[in-house]
Amino acid sequence: MSGLGTGPRRPRWALTVVCALGSWSVAAVLAVMASLSGSQFAAGPAPDPTSSVVFWVLAGVFVAIPIAALPALGFDVRRGSAWTLASAAVAVVALLGILVVNSP
Secondary structure (H helix, E strand, O other): OOOOOOOOOOOOHHHHHHHHHHHHHHHHHHHHHHHHHOOOHHHOOOOOHHHHHHHHHHHHHHHHHHHHOOOOOOOOOOHHHHHHHHHHHHHHHHHHHHHHHOOO
């Protein structure tokens, strides 16, 4: 391969914005479901911490999807760095949701 015609990749901003907005919208819905399932909403049944934890982790995953996708979207980010930041985002969202939002 001579490398002709292969210049630096340009970031795909429109696809990045669509990916972030869609993913974060799903994360917001999951966060509301997690906070409702982990609290005593409207004097309903006892809160279920298991489903709340699952919803918070899923919300964290959907927050992290655009971060993990940055290299594929043309940004000059190493794949390992993107995955590390995405994993940290999952952990932060899940821990904040479980320990702060759903605290008694």
